[in-house]
Amino acid sequence: MLLILLIILNALFYLFMNVVRFHFSHEVNKWIFAISGSLFSLNLGVLLGFQHSVWLGLFVLFVLAASFEWMGVLIGSLLILALFYIYGLYSTEVLWMIAGGYILFSVSFAGMFYYFHTQNDRLFRWKNFFYKQSKNLHVLREVSLALQSTLKLDKLMHIFLTAVTAGYGLGFNRAFILLQDEENPQQFTGTAAIGPLSVEEGHEIWENVVSQKLTLRDFIKLQREAEINDQELNQKVRSYTLEINEKHELCHHVLTKKEPIIVDDHSLDSDFLLQSIKDSFSMKQFAIIPLLTRGRVIGLMVIDNIVDQKRIKHEDLDNIMPLATQGAMAIENAMLYERSESMAIEDALTGLKNKRFLDRMFPHLQESAESNKTSLTALVLDIDNFKNFNDTHGHLLGNEVLIQMGDILSSAVQDEGIVCRFGGEEFVILLPKAPLCKGYEVAETIRLKIRDHSFKGMESQPFGRITASIGVANYPESTSQSDQLLHIADEAVYEAKDRGRDRVICFEELQKEV
Amino acid sequence: MVILGVLSTFLAFLCTILCSKAFYELLIKWRSERKLTKLKKQIDDIHYSFEELIYFVSLPNQNPDICNVNIDKFHAKPVYRSFIFPVNEGLMVSVNHHKENINIAFMALDSFRIPFLEKLHHQYKLNEKEYEDMRSYVLIHPRTRKSFIEEVYRQIRRDDRILLLDDPVDWI
Numbered sequence: 001m002l003l004i005l006l007i008i009l010n011a012l013f014y015l016f017m018n019v020v021r022f023h024f025s026h027e028v029n030k031w032i033f034a035i036s037g038s039l040f041s042l043n044l045g046v047l048l049g050f051q052h053s054v055w056l057g058l059f060v061l062f063v064l065a066a067s068f069e070w071m072g073v074l075i076g077s078l079l080i081l082a083l084f085y086i087y088g089l090y091s092t093e094v095l096w097m098i099a100g101g102y103i104l105f106s107v108s109f110a111g112m113f114y115y116f117h118t119q120n121d122r123l124f125r126w127k128n129f130f131y132k133q134s135k136n137l138h139v140l141r142e143v144s145l146a147l148q149s150t151l152k153l154d155k156l157m158h159i160f161l162t163a164v165t166a167g168y169g170l171g172f173n174r175a176f177i178l179l180q181d182e183e184n185p186q187q188f189t190g191t192a193a194i195g196p197l198s199v200e201e202g203h204e205i206w207e208n209v210v211s212q213k214l215t216l217r218d219f220i221k222l223q224r225e226a227e228i229n230d231q232e233l234n235q236k237v238r239s240y241t242l243e244i245n246e247k248h249e250l251c252h253h254v255l256t257k258k259e260p261i262i263v264d265d266h267s268l269d270s271d272f273l274l275q276s277i278k279d280s281f282s283m284k285q286f287a288i289i290p291l292l293t294r295g296r297v298i299g300l301m302v303i304d305n306i307v308d309q310k311r312i313k314h315e316d317l318d319n320i321m322p323l324a325t326q327g328a329m330a331i332e333n334a335m336l337y338e339r340s341e342s343m344a345i346e347d348a349l350t351g352l353k354n355k356r357f358l359d360r361m362f363p364h365l366q367e368s369a370e371s372n373k374t375s376l377t378a379l380v381l382d383i384d385n386f387k388n389f390n391d392t393h394g395h396l397l398g399n400e401v402l403i404q405m406g407d408i409l410s411s412a413v414q415d416e417g418i419v420c421r422f423g424g425e426e427f428v429i430l431l432p433k434a435p436l437c438k439g440y441e442v443a444e445t446i447r448l449k450i451r452d453h454s455f456k457g458m459e460s461q462p463f464g465r466i467t468a469s470i471g472v473a474n475y476p477e478s479t480s481q482s483d484q485l486l487h488i489a490d491e492a493v494y495e496a497k498d499r500g501r502d503r504v505i506c507f508e509e510l511q512k513e514v
Numbered sequence: 515m516v517i518l519g520v521l522s523t524f525l526a527f528l529c530t531i532l533c534s535k536a537f538y539e540l541l542i543k544w545r546s547e548r549k550l551t552k553l554k555k556q557i558d559d560i561h562y563s564f565e566e567l568i569y570f571v572s573l574p575n576q577n578p579d580i581c582n583v584n585i586d587k588f589h590a591k592p593v594y595r596s597f598i599f600p601v602n603e604g605l606m607v608s609v610n611h612h613k614e615n616i617n618i619a620f621m622a623l624d625s626f627r628i629p630f631l632e633k634l635h636h637q638y639k640l641n642e643k644e645y646e647d648m649r650s651y652v653l654i655h656p657r658t659r660k661s662f663i664e665e666v667y668r669q670i671r672r673d674d675r676i677l678l679l680d681d682p683v684d685w686i
Contacts, residue, residue, distance in 0.1 A: 003515060004515075004518060005519075007515075007518050007519060008522070009523055010522070011522040011525065014526050015529060015533075016532065018529065018533070018534065019537045019540060019541055022537060022538045022541040022542070023541060023545065024643075025643060026599065030599065031600060033530075033598070033599075035524075037530075040523075041523075041525060043521050044523065045520070047519070048515060048519045052516065052519065054522070055520070055523075059523050059526070059527065062527065064529075066530070066599075078602060100568070116596075117596075120595050120596060124595060124603070127603075128622075131568045131620060131622060134568050134569070135568045136568075138568070138569055138573070141572070158608060166565060167563050167565025167566050167625075167627065171565070171566065171625075203633045203636070204631065205631060206629045207561065207629040207630065207633070225648050281678060307632075308632065467548065480680045
């Protein structure tokens with residue numbers, strides 16, 4: 001009875017050790033498994049008698065084969081056979097037969113474990129490779145769809161950076177974009193960023209993001225929230241400028257060879273610009289990726305893993321390059337679109353807004369004034385005797401006067417209104433939410449500034465100076481029909497001309513006279 | 515008596531091969547729950563990220579064998595490597611339809627990120643082994659499996675058109 005109890009206890013001890021072994025690291029786990037299996041067999045040998053040690057030895061060999069494969073069974077077989085020999089348990093002939101059996105058993109089991117082990121490893125590597133490829137394809141698909149959704153540069157940057165930083169995307173902890181300066185191609189200015197400034201901030205933001213269970217498309221939609229979260233980093237990045245020349249070996253390499261680089265501590269010696277990036281953003285290891293479109297570098301993207309400190313590998317760069325190129329193309333398209341948009345609504349000579357812009361904008365302002373019951377003041381300005389000036393000095397000097405006139409108007413109005421060149425020498429200024437008296441005040445300031453300004457060739461004009469006549473009208477003070485505003489302001493200009501030019505006339509004055 | 519000895523050895527052999535996975539799960543459960551109690555945290559309060567889920571099907575999916583299947587046909591099962599020394603590779607979400615098993619998504623344990631645990635690991639309050647075991651425990655927990663199924667189900671049926679709706683051009 002006691003023997004039965006001991007056999008059961010022995011088995012239970014083995015099972016207990018089989019649970020306990022998982023408490024330790026993989027290596028210790030193997031040793032515990034091997035030792036507990038050997039002890040189990042040894043104890044059974046003691047309980048049942050050593051005449052049973054041949055088949056008990058097989059269990060020891062199985063345990064050793066599972067733990068240490070070839071080496072385990074080789075040492076195990078030799079040790080067991082040596083013990084059999086030393087204690088003289090079997091005759092030499094029987095011992096040879098046992099040795100033969102053990103070799104056969106060991107080869108089978110160790111071979112089987114070796115085969116499973118190598119196949120498992122190979123399968124695991126392949127699976128990992130395909131999982132990564134599958135994820136990259138998925139990210140590319142998602143991001144290309146998202147990039148097509150907009151032509152707004154800031155939104156595009158957000159989508160692009162989100163794809164690089166979100167776990168749903170490529171999963172880097174932080175990324176920022178520096179765009180090439182149009183006038184100075186060697187200069188790159190920080191434009192947008194996503195990520196934390198420190199590890200602690202990273203954990204905090206990330207915990208929030210995870211608790212809200214956001215997806216890639218949620219991140220893309222949450223542009224404003226991302227900007228608030230990463231406000232500090234964005235401020236820092238936007239005030240950051242890189243001037244890259246031949247002295248900055250590695251950065252210059254990125255521009256000329258159009259290849260990404262990984263910056264480690266040892267690469268910092270050859271390029272002090274990299275040291276500056278590292279220090280400014282508390283980076284350990286980072287990568288610089290060129291944003292390439294049609295063979296031209298339009299910007300740089302800097303990525304790092306500030307939170308989890310995961311090393312960036314060359315394989316990661318291979319994955320990011322197609323996305324970076326796609327992002328760069330979208331950014332360039334957005335920039336071109338923005339430029340053509342602004343060209344369509346801007347006067348090429350003065351840089352002011354043009355009549356097309358006025359035609360599109362005016363109904364919006366009109367509607368806003370009517371629905372919010374606020375006022376809207378319009379100033380129409382015409383340069384006096386400008387035909388005479390052009391006839392005397394030619395159109396080139398005439399254009400110069402128009403440019404300077406644009407500067408005077410812009411500086412006088414600033415953010416309070418919109419200045420448009422209506423055509424020829426005529427300008428329109430719209431002052432939303434400004435009452436008539438404010439409009440008159442602005443008009444008078446402009447008139448005096450023009451009068452006092454020293455224009456080249458002005459001595460040929462009447463009284464030796466260039467002047468302007470300005471008509472002012474206000475909704476609702478001058479008219480209850482807001483669509484008539486520009487028309488009545490224009491009438492006031494004609495009246496100013498009739499009264500001798502170089503003056504400001506409000507539409508009210510005409511009405512009073514009538 | 516010898517028969518009992520042979521039987522116990524045979525059982526030990528079988529248990530080693532068949533029960534190691536269960537023993538591993540039992541130990542990480544015991545260990546993780548003890549640690550969570552110490553940290554005064556419950557498994558329900560732990561937030562994790564779906565971000566690294568890898569999909570084997572395109573999203574959203576129009577295949578009727580996938581998109582028309584009821585959520586109760588979806589399963590999330592942990593994937594292990596090796597019988598005797600089980601290593602948790604991740605969680606496979608699949609769908610059973612007409613007796614056919616279609617793999618839909620996989621969450622690799624290496625990529626399974628839990629900010630709370632990562633923070634503790636970073637602060638040296640969890641060692642490497644504890645961190646790995648707790649991550650594995652959270653991943654195989656029934657509640658996590660359920661939420662992964664729900665996430666995959668949601669993604670399969672998501673509406674992509676929302677991404678194509680841009681704001682109107684701002685003139686003012």
